[in-house]
Amino acid sequence: xxxxxxxFTPQMTVGDALALHPEAGMIFASxxxxxxxxxxxxxxxxxxxxxxxxxxxxxxFMADLNSLNA
Numbered sequence: 919x920x921x922x923x924x925x926f927t928p929q930m931t932v933g934d935a936l937a938l939h940p941e942a943g944m945i946f947a948s949x950x951x952x953x954x955x956x957x958x959x960x961x962x963x964x965x966x967x968x969x970x971x972x973x974x975x976x977x978x979f980m981a982d983l984n985s986l987n988a
Contacts, residue, residue, distance in 0.1 A: 926983035928976055932968060933961030939986045948982070949974055 926935055926942075932952075936942050946952050951972065952959050959968050965983075969976040 923987045928966035930965055932959050932963050941986055945982050
């Protein structure tokens with residue numbers, strides 16, 4: 919069994935990110951992602967694509983997600 923913490927990556931899907939950490943959904947919500955019909959995101963969308971589509975700085979979003987594993 920590995921003790922290494924898995925990291926969020928820009929290439930992972932929304933579904934994989936949500937499955938990786940129980941509080942990832944809170945990070946998505948803080949960026950107003952997935953809460954309403956005009957900002958709905960699919961679980962098969964890639965994180966980098968979501969950031970590009972919604973004008974979210976990828977580096978900031980990834981840093982916030984990976985802070986969950988700190």
